[in-house]
Amino acid sequence: MLKRIRREVVSALQNQYNVHTPHMRLIAAGLSQYGIEKLTFDHFAVIDLPSLHSGISVLQQLFSAIGYLVQGRDYLPDKQNAFLWMTEVDCLDTPVKDVLPQVVVADFCLDDMPVEIKKIVEKYSAYIPIPPLTDIQRLIGKAFLGDGDAASTIRDRLITYLSGRDWPLPTVAEFSTVNEFNELLAWVLVFGRRPNHFTISVHLLESFTTLAKFIQFVEQTLPMPLNHEGGVIKGGERIGIAQCSTQGALQLIELADGSVQLPTGFVEFVWRYARKECPMLWQDFYTGFVAQHANRVIESLYVHA
Numbered sequence: 001m002l003k004r005i006r007r008e009v010v011s012a013l014q015n016q017y018n019v020h021t022p023h024m025r026l027i028a029a030g031l032s033q034y035g036i037e038k039l040t041f042d043h044f045a046v047i048d049l050p051s052l053h054s055g056i057s058v059l060q061q062l063f064s065a066i067g068y069l070v071q072g073r074d075y076l077p078d079k080q081n082a083f084l085w086m087t088e089v090d091c092l093d094t095p096v097k098d099v100l101p102q103v104v105v106a107d108f109c110l111d112d113m114p115v116e117i118k119k120i121v122e123k124y125s126a127y128i129p130i131p132p133l134t135d136i137q138r139l140i141g142k143a144f145l146g147d148g149d150a151a152s153t154i155r156d157r158l159i160t161y162l163s164g165r166d167w168p169l170p171t172v173a174e175f176s177t178v179n180e181f182n183e184l185l186a187w188v189l190v191f192g193r194r195p196n197h198f199t200i201s202v203h204l205l206e207s208f209t210t211l212a213k214f215i216q217f218v219e220q221t222l223p224m225p226l227n228h229e230g231g232v233i234k235g236g237e238r239i240g241i242a243q244c245s246t247q248g249a250l251q252l253i254e255l256a257d258g259s260v261q262l263p264t265g266f267v268e269f270v271w272r273y274a275r276k277e278c279p280m281l282w283q284d285f286y287t288g289f290v291a292q293h294a295n296r297v298i299e300s301l302y303v304h305a
Contacts, residue, residue, distance in 0.1 A: 053129060056106055247304065250303065
């Protein structure tokens with residue numbers, strides 16, 4: 001039952017993300033010409049404002065309730081951004097293409113920010129209601145006993161909570177103040193918990209033998225800007241993982257009293273190197289994350305002049 005709930009939640013979040021991310025639609029269409037109709041996704045990211053009723057701890061507990069397990073955590077000091085990553089509890093001995101994407105959950109350390117930024121964040125995080133954690137934990141037992149209504153309620157509550165923000169839009173002045181200090185925080189202030197990227201597992205696409213060849217395909221067949229921060233490809237075989245991402249496409253976004261141009265999301269590509277010959281299971285590949293690369297990849301949400 002929990003496996004089904006996880007799949008339905010991730011599927012709904014991905015469908016919403018696809019609507020808001022034009023590059024993902026272009027990539028999917030381009031790969032379909034290669035005969036690739038089904039993609040395997042490596043991970044997606046959900047970032048929250050910190051408060052008494054929100055943040056990384058709440059997100060961790062919500063995903064834990066439906067069968068995700070924390071695998072590691074780290075911190076991006078220049079973004080005041082704490083994050084951790086979680087996998088399905090039964091993923092280790094599961095065929096790699098059958099495992100749901102890992103979820104990266106994160107928030108921000110307000111104590112590392114100037115007072116004026118902290119005040120703006122606290123103004124909006126004060127609107128955040130008590131999360132549906134208690135209700136979901138209560139309903140889990142009923143879902144295990146085959147109560148379909150309970151399972152549907154868990155799914156719907158999670159999808160609603162993870163699909164955006166439950167605070168008002170900031171003013172242009174407030175957004176600009178936050179954005180000058182921390183662009184990632186400003187993005188979350190506008191879009192909330194909505195996943196900012198999904199990541200394609202390029203190493204599981206049989207048509208490509210390296211991440212570099214996949215990038216060549218993107219550049220030649222699907223002209224779109226790539227994130228060059230820290231190099232187009234971040235990482236490599238020596239550390240077990242290589243990553244690349246599109247630069248988020250700018251769209252006009254309405255705020256409380258005006259508009260700004262922001263990317264609504266981006267697409268990441270990952271190549272996880274095998275730990276053994278003839279890898280088949282999820283654990284046969286490198287499964288972790290590298291903070292210095294995540295630090296650059298997430299800058300795909302930045303507005304570059």
